[in-house]
Amino acid sequence: MRIGILGSGLMGGKLGTLFARAGHEVVFSYARSQAKLKRLARIAGDKALAGTPAEAAQGADALLLAVHWSRFPDVLQQAGDVSGKIIVSCSLPMNAGNTELVVAHTSSGLEELAKIVLKARVVAAFNSVPSEVLFSVYEGRRRAKRPSLVYCGDDKRAKVIAATLIRDVGFDPVDAGPARIARYIEPFALLVAQLAYEGEGGPELAYRFDRRGK
Numbered sequence: 001m002r003i004g005i006l007g008s009g010l011m012g013g014k015l016g017t018l019f020a021r022a023g024h025e026v027v028f029s030y031a032r033s034q035a036k037l038k039r040l041a042r043i044a045g046d047k048a049l050a051g052t053p054a055e056a057a058q059g060a061d062a063l064l065l066a067v068h069w070s071r072f073p074d075v076l077q078q079a080g081d082v083s084g085k086i087i088v089s090c091s092l093p094m095n096a097g098n099t100e101l102v103v104a105h106t107s108s109g110l111e112e113l114a115k116i117v118l119k120a121r122v123v124a125a126f127n128s129v130p131s132e133v134l135f136s137v138y139e140g141r142r143r144a145k146r147p148s149l150v151y152c153g154d155d156k157r158a159k160v161i162a163a164t165l166i167r168d169v170g171f172d173p174v175d176a177g178p179a180r181i182a183r184y185i186e187p188f189a190l191l192v193a194q195l196a197y198e199g200e201g202g203p204e205l206a207y208r209f210d211r212r213g214k
């Protein structure tokens, strides 16, 4: 696939590199310096390029949205028309200090995104994983017991693409249901962050769901 990265920071930079290593074409966009985007593309290999958000969106089979909540309007305006595009969002609706969710319980960042990009096909994924864990999971991706990664959304085809990308990065995709389930995934992501950074788990923490009983 051709994947446009909107936001090439900790999450976008790492996921974009892993998508390229898994064989996808990747366009890194949206950082404060063009040099950084070029460096990411060089490290990610032959399948990766640096570009503008509009170039990342053009011809993309999927877009990864990986910017702070406050940057949504700017990056989407720069991306241009995203009608019909699959947007996989790993972003969380956080305040400026990243201490609290600014949307919760009755809506979610994903549902609010869907209202901004009415004609796009949105999925939430990767937002419950600390960026530090991504490379080690990718390197261990042939293990039988992979860590789980939940995703949700209302568009079936978009969810198939998201599940493929989740698998390519070395996780076991767990379909959590429709877009409204993001209301529960987003606070869950903060629990994972709490355990990773403030508990004893360390940032390498990754979780696995096992079915119990029937």
Ligand SMILES: NC(=O)c1ccc[n+]([C@@H]2O[C@H](COP(=O)([O-])OP(=O)(O)OC[C@H]3O[C@@H](n4cnc5c(N)ncnc54)[C@H](OP(=O)(O)O)[C@@H]3O)[C@@H](O)[C@H]2O)c1
Pocket: 007, 008, 009, 010, 011, 012, 030, 031, 032, 033, 036, 066, 067, 068, 069, 071, 090, 091, 092, 093, 094, 126, 127, 128, 129, 130, 131, 132
């Ligand atoms: N980090 C994690 O472990 C993690 C895990 C799960 C979910 N998330 C979520 O993923 C989203 C992104 O997080 P992140 O940690 O990847 O953030 P980040 O490292 O700050 O990345 C954000 C990207 O946006 C770019 N950017 C910010 N302001 C800009 C501007 N004015 N013009 C152009 N580019 C600009 C940054 O540029 P520079 O590269 O130049 O700084 C960076 O590339 C957030 O919603 C976060 O809640 C993060």
